[in-house]
Amino acid sequence: MAFVCVITDHNYASLDPEERVLRPLGIRIVVADSKDPERRRAALAQADAVLSQLVPIDAGVIREMPRCLAIVRYGVGFDSVDVAAATDAGICVANVPDYGTQEVALHALTLLLVVHRRIAHYDVEVRRGGWPRGPEVRPPIHRLSGRTLGIIGLGRIGKALAGYAAPLGLHVLAYDPYVTRGAAMNAGAVLVDYQTLLRQSDFVSCHTPLNEATRHLLGEPELRLMKRDAIVVNTSRGPVVDTIALAAALRDGRLGGAGLDVFEDEPLPADHPLRSTANTILTPHVAWYSEEAQETLKRSAAEEVARVARGEWPRSVVNPEVRSKARLRARA
Numbered sequence: 097m098a099f100v101c102v103i104t105d106h107n108y109a110s111l112d113p114e115e116r117v118l119r120p121l122g123i124r125i126v127v128a129d130s131k132d133p134e135r136r137r138a139a140l141a142q143a144d145a146v147l148s149q150l151v152p153i154d155a156g157v158i159r160e161m162p163r164c165l166a167i168v169r170y171g172v173g174f175d176s177v178d179v180a181a182a183t184d185a186g187i188c189v190a191n192v193p194d195y196g197t198q199e200v201a202l203h204a205l206t207l208l209l210v211v212h213r214r215i216a217h218y219d220v221e222v223r224r225g226g227w228p229r230g231p232e233v234r235p236p237i238h239r240l241s242g243r244t245l246g247i248i249g250l251g252r253i254g255k256a257l258a259g260y261a262a263p264l265g266l267h268v269l270a271y272d273p274y275v276t277r278g279a280a281m282n283a284g285a286v287l288v289d290y291q292t293l294l295r296q297s298d299f300v301s302c303h304t305p306l307n308e309a310t311r312h313l314l315g316e317p318e319l320r321l322m323k324r325d326a327i328v329v330n331t332s333r334g335p336v337v338d339t340i341a342l343a344a345a346l347r348d349g350r351l352g353g354a355g356l357d358v359f360e361d362e363p364l365p366a367d368h369p370l371r372s373t374a375n376t377i378l379t380p381h382v383a384w385y386s387e388e389a390q391e392t393l394k395r396s397a398a399e400e401v402a403r404v405a406r407g408e409w410p411r412s413v414v415n416p417e418v419r420s421k422a423r424l425r426a427r428a
């Protein structure tokens with residue numbers, strides 16, 4: 097019987113990269129209709145492995161996959177998967193950790209620079225027929241070099257951002273309880289405690305995973321510790337920042353601006369206060385995107401499924417504790 101890879105949901109224009117990896121191995125690709133529970137259930141019932149993009153894979157969905165050996169998430173973040181439930185069911189969960197590190201780090205830097213330089217404000221004024229003098233902008237713009245960037249979460253993307261920031265003359269601070277001082281220094285950052293980072297940074301950029309410890313890591317009390325003209329950047333996961341508290345801080349002039357790619361609810365609700373806050377740039381969860389990153393993501397995710405079909409462990413297992421009871425009895 098052919099090995100079946102069920103794609104729970106996707107918004108890609110084609111599945112060519114997946115087909116190129118999986119078809120030669122005789123693996124059958126089935127795209128589940130995630131909007132119709134009956135058809136989704138029927139598809140998941142035959143899944144030997146699952147590729148998942150956006151729909152939550154919770155305990156209920158996991159119960160619908162009696163044969164499944166592995167769930168592979170299209171992306172770095174795996175907060176959409178109930179990893180504990182998957183582990184209980186003996187299913188390994190894998191992600192694709194490194195397909196778009198440069199894209200996300202550059203997107204974060206771009207948001208920072210665009211907000212810092214008030215590009216949106218000047219653009220609107222010029223289109224309106226205005227020609228404002230630079231110094232009229234409030235609060236005033238200060239030279240970038242010599243300012244301090246605080247990076248929350250010094251992993252792949254945080255380190256890449258630190259590497260881009262240093263040549264611009266930014267001092268880089270980092271807060272990450274799982275990173276050593278030496279590793280931070282190698283990335284060009286000084287490791288500090290969280291409060292120091294918040295108090296001293298002119299720019300704060302979030303790069304942690306989303307989990308119970310990082311939900312609202314940047315909330316009302318933390319925002320109050322920040323400098324009055326500081327800028328918040330978030331390209332990680334929306335709920336890492338309390339966006340209602342952030343909007344209130346921007347509205348009350350307690351912060352200088354924000355550049356956000358991710359939101360607590362996506363798409364951003366029509367009545368969300370961030371839609372009307374000053375000096376705020378919003379992008380629709382696209383920090384990861386380049387044609388090359390997309391191709392790498394899709395191919396790498398399919399390669400994880402191919403490994404499972406060959407009886408091997410995926411390259412990037414996020415629940416290694418599953419090994420002792422995994423349905424996948426891998427050779428490695």
Ligand code: NAD
Pocket residue numbers: 172173174193196200248249250251252253254271272273274275303304305306309310331332333357358381382383384385
């Ligand atoms: P990573 O796993 O390499 O790095 C995450 C870092 O966060 C690690 O160093 C970890 O030690 C640190 N961390 C964990 N808990 C922390 C805490 N409580 N406080 C401070 N630091 C903590 O991940 P990455 O590849 O750098 O990705 C970072 C984030 O970017 C993830 O949330 C991911 O989902 C997100 N992401 C977003 C997009 C996008 O398009 N916007 C694309 C890719 C990744």
